Amino acid sequence: MPVPVASAITAGEARPTERPRVLSGVQPTGALHLGNWLGAIRNWVALQSDHDTFFCVVDLHAITVPHEPARLAEDTLSTAALYLACGIDPQQSTIFIQSQVSAHAELCWLLNCVTPLNWLERMIQFKEKALKQGADVSAGLLDYPVLMAADILLYDADRVPVGEDQKQHLELARDIAQQRINARFGTRGSDGELIPILKVPQPLILTEGARVMSLTDGRSKMSKSDPNEGSRLNLLDSAELITRKIKRAKTDPQMGLEFGNPERPEADNLLGLYALLAGRSRAAAASECGSMGWGSFKPLLAEAAVAALTPLQERYRELRDDPRYLGEVLAQGRQRASAVAAATLNRVRQALGFLAST
Numbered sequence: 001m002p003v004p005v006a007s008a009i010t011a012g013e014a015r016p017t018e019r020p021r022v023l024s025g026v027q028p029t030g031a032l033h034l035g036n037w038l039g040a041i042r043n044w045v046a047l048q049s050d051h052d053t054f055f056c057v058v059d060l061h062a063i064t065v066p067h068e069p070a071r072l073a074e075d076t077l078s079t080a081a082l083y084l085a086c087g088i089d090p091q092q093s094t095i096f097i098q099s100q101v102s103a104h105a106e107l108c109w110l111l112n113c114v115t116p117l118n119w120l121e122r123m124i125q126f127k128e129k130a131l132k133q134g135a136d137v138s139a140g141l142l143d144y145p146v147l148m149a150a151d152i153l154l155y156d157a158d159r160v161p162v163g164e165d166q167k168q169h170l171e172l173a174r175d176i177a178q179q180r181i182n183a184r185f186g187t188r189g190s191d192g193e194l195i196p197i198l199k200v201p202q203p204l205i206l207t208e209g210a211r212v213m214s215l216t217d218g219r220s221k222m223s224k225s226d227p228n229e230g231s232r233l234n235l236l237d238s239a240e241l242i243t244r245k246i247k248r249a250k251t252d253p254q255m256g257l258e259f260g261n262p263e264r265p266e267a268d269n270l271l272g273l274y275a276l277l278a279g280r281s282r283a284a285a286a287s288e289c290g291s292m293g294w295g296s297f298k299p300l301l302a303e304a305a306v307a308a309l310t311p312l313q314e315r316y317r318e319l320r321d322d323p324r325y326l327g328e329v330l331a332q333g334r335q336r337a338s339a340v341a342a343a344t345l346n347r348v349r350q351a352l353g354f355l356a357s358t
């Protein structure tokens with residue numbers, strides 16, 4: 001297969017001004033699920049045509065909690081292949097692996113040295129994950145949001161599409177750029193105006209599909225870290241497994257599917273999933289399933305899930321059967337990302353007063 005990838009831009013080349021830049025990423029920690037797709041990756045696909053899009057697999061983030069070395073490379077590759085299978089197009093987007101662009105770790109260090117410790121200690125995700133880790137919390141876990149800030153700031157990203165849960169991390173990235181780098185190290189133009197060093201990014205919090213809930217508890221988020229496999233639909237689950245998981249999904253004693261009843265979070269979640277997977281508007285799904293019992297609704301939902309995931313799984317298999325193609329996409333992505341990242345890192349190094357390397 002030929003490698004249809006975006007042409008490499010070299011450092012210093014002007015970026016296309018009319019297209020805002022977007023950067024996002026997902027950690028390669030185990031199988032991606034429906035929440036990752038509907039809440040994140042599916043929305044990236046829609047941004048590609050009118051944004052300059054960068055998508056990375058954030059493998060350095062994946063080692064902030066204990067990980068299995070034997071699985072990291074495979075999970076990284078399979079996550080990248082899933083990006084492509086979900087419709088991220090290497091001709092339109094730069095797809096790369098975070099750890100292969102060393103500027104991420106370097107900028108993270110520079111940002112570490114200007115970020116107040118107490119900004120990190122109050123991050124909700126850190127507190128939640130630290131609780132789960134018990135005594136074995138790494139400095140990397142505390143530093144997670146600074147590395148994420150480096151990911152974003154290196155690419156002068158205008159917008160960062162993320163789920164609700166990442167909003168606080170994005171605010172931190174904005175504060176680091178604005179208050180800790182630009183305000184302290186930026187220079188003033190002849191008109192007294194501050195010349196920023198780093199671009200201050202805007203969050204792009206996507207609402208539809210933003211929160212896919214667990215199949216076994218409509219009040220908690222579908223998540224890779226839930227120990228119960230039956231709580232999530234993974235993108236690579238077989239048709240039988242999808243059908244079985246949906247069959248066992250939690251229900252309630254009432255007839256008829258509906259949205260917005262606080263007493264019926266499972267009905268709301270599964271009807272929302274049906275609308276998204278079957279490509280129906282919420283109103284159309286609500287009227288179609290409004291008087292259906294769970295016994296007729298569940299097979300319908302399973303069928304919609306299998307139909308939506310089958311083409312994605314076929315594309316995934318093709319990509320995994322052709323490791324050279326994927327390797328070339330990632331090599332080109334790395335080259336393009338490195339050029340952009342090196343220019344930004346250089347700006348920050350200069351602003352902080354480092355001796356220039358010749």
Ligand code: ADP
Pocket residue numbers: 025026027034035036037038039040161162163164165166209210211212213221222223224225
């Ligand atoms: P998880 O919570 O399963 O570990 P990650 O934290 O790696 O997933 O999230 C990767 C991306 O997927 C993020 O942008 C996040 O907002 C999105 N995401 C994760 N779970 C869900 C969900 N249940 N519903 C919607 N989006 C989700």
Ligand code: TRP
Pocket residue numbers: 023024025026027058061147148151152160161162166169
């Ligand atoms: N922390 C993000 C998450 O858990 C993943 C991530 C790392 C990310 N770096 C990023 C998302 C940069 C957007 C931009 O989902």
